[in-house]
Amino acid sequence: MKLALIGFGQAGGKIVDEFLAYDDAIGGGFIESAIAVNSATTDIQGLENVPRANRVLIGQARVKGHGVGADNELGATVTEEDIDEIQGAIDRIPVHEIDAFLIIAGMGGGTGSGGAPVLATHLKKIYSQPVFGLGILPAMDEGGIYTLNAARSFQTFVREVDNLLVFDNDVWRSAGESVADGYDRINREIVERFGLLFAAGEVGNGDHVAESVVDSSEIINTLNDGISTIGYASETVDTTGNGLLSSFKEEDGFDEGTATNRMTSLVRKSTLGRLTLPCDVSSADRGLVVATGPPEELNRKGVERGRQWLEDETGSMEIRGGDYPMPHRDEVGAIVLLSGVTDVPRIEKLQQVAIDAQDRTENLQANADEEFTSLVDTGGELDALF
Numbered sequence: 001m002k003l004a005l006i007g008f009g010q011a012g013g014k015i016v017d018e019f020l021a022y023d024d025a026i027g028g029g030f031i032e033s034a035i036a037v038n039s040a041t042t043d044i045q046g047l048e049n050v051p052r053a054n055r056v057l058i059g060q061a062r063v064k065g066h067g068v069g070a071d072n073e074l075g076a077t078v079t080e081e082d083i084d085e086i087q088g089a090i091d092r093i094p095v096h097e098i099d100a101f102l103i104i105a106g107m108g109g110g111t112g113s114g115g116a117p118v119l120a121t122h123l124k125k126i127y128s129q130p131v132f133g134l135g136i137l138p139a140m141d142e143g144g145i146y147t148l149n150a151a152r153s154f155q156t157f158v159r160e161v162d163n164l165l166v167f168d169n170d171v172w173r174s175a176g177e178s179v180a181d182g183y184d185r186i187n188r189e190i191v192e193r194f195g196l197l198f199a200a201g202e203v204g205n206g207d208h209v210a211e212s213v214v215d216s217s218e219i220i221n222t223l224n225d226g227i228s229t230i231g232y233a234s235e236t237v238d239t240t241g242n243g244l245l246s247s248f249k250e251e252d253g254f255d256e257g258t259a260t261n262r263m264t265s266l267v268r269k270s271t272l273g274r275l276t277l278p279c280d281v282s283s284a285d286r287g288l289v290v291a292t293g294p295p296e297e298l299n300r301k302g303v304e305r306g307r308q309w310l311e312d313e314t315g316s317m318e319i320r321g322g323d324y325p326m327p328h329r330d331e332v333g334a335i336v337l338l339s340g341v342t343d344v345p346r347i348e349k350l351q352q353v354a355i356d357a358q359d360r361t362e363n364l365q366a367n368a369d370e371e372f373t374s375l376v377d378t379g380g381e382l383d384a385l386f
């Protein structure tokens with residue numbers, strides 16, 4: 001499907017940058033336009049792939065290009081004030097060519113956390129295309145302010161978009177990695193999963209017409225509303241024709257049984273393995289299974305079996321399935337999109353920690369005010385200058 005990507009804040013911009021590189025690398029063609037919005041000059045200058053003309057600096061009057069310092073209320077305010085600047089960049093998008101907008105933001109900071117929901121509200125008012133969000137949750141040890149920001153932004157963002165796709169940094173961190181290396185790796189994981197999903201809806205004009213390609217409307221209908229999470233699993237296949245697999249192949253070069261079993265097991269691994277947002281799979285309302293890989297290794301039966309398995313696992317009758325053929329790849333994969341999930345312990349925990357952080361901050365503030373008054377107050381024994 002064709003998307004207009006809008007990266008908000010530092011994380012949002014970096015992920016859009018990575019999406020552009022990925023789309024290019026796989027020849028996906030799912031990005032129609034890409035915009036980055038930020039209140040920090042250095043962050044926006046550091047991007048590599050977003051065209052310069054599509055980088056929008058907001059909040060200059062208030063923060064002078066220095067960012068909003070994790071104050072997401074200020075992030076929301078400067079976005080409202082400078083919405084015309086952002087609209088100026090959106091006006092250059094051929095909106096009639098896109099299937100949806102995707103706004104991407106780290107939810108723990110200030111600019112993206114506060115600004116992304118404001119932009120979603122604005123786009124929904126003007127355009128008929130769906131507006132999706134991709135929200136990045138902070139790791140739990142990032143501290144109270146990030147958790148509080150994320151919980152408040154989540155509540156608002158999910159209400160304003162047609163669907164909020166969620167990625168949880170906490171689940172994807174590795175011990176012993178620097179923050180920068182960690183983000184680079186995590187960002188590649190993000191774009192591979194979401195990129196393959198969106199690229200899947202963009203097949204149609206190539207040489208390889210799959211048995212049952214995924215259509216952009218199937219992705220849109222699966223997303224529909226609520227929040228979503230994605231699983232992905234892949235396996236290397238021997239495409240040279242000399243390997244072990246080839247010895248099982250039938251005369252036409254395709255072993256139906258192997259391909260079917262492989263896909264069913266990949267769908268299971270993808271669903272029961274690490275999701276972008278861990279959740280109880282049975283709480284999903286809708287789902288989509290996408291089989292990716294060289295067209296000669298994909299078959300309809302494999303997707304159908306995987307789809308049926310997911311129906312049983314979720315109890316949902318709304319599980320769609322299809323192919324995304326990728327010629328010249330030596331990997332077969334399965335993407336599982338679970339949408340309308342409701343049993344998500346991580347969100348409940350985030351909200352609880354945020355409520356505690358909010359209460360603690362209010363108490364500390366009240367005490368600090370009292371203590372400061374008693375520090376300065378001499379009981380009338382000293383007169384202030386004026």
Ligand SMILES: Nc1nc2c(ncn2[C@@H]2O[C@H](COP(=O)(O)OP(=O)(O)OP(=O)(O)O)[C@@H](O)[C@H]2O)c(=O)[nH]1
Pocket residue numbers: 008009010011012014015039040043067068069070071105106107108109110111112113136137138139142146169183184186187
């Ligand atoms: N996955 C991922 N997460 C990131 C990255 N950079 C920052 N984050 C996350 O995003 C949150 C901070 O958001 P940023 O995007 O840095 O903040 P911002 O929107 O630019 O807002 P301010 O810096 O406060 O003006 C952090 O809590 C991290 O969890 C990144 O490159 N990848």
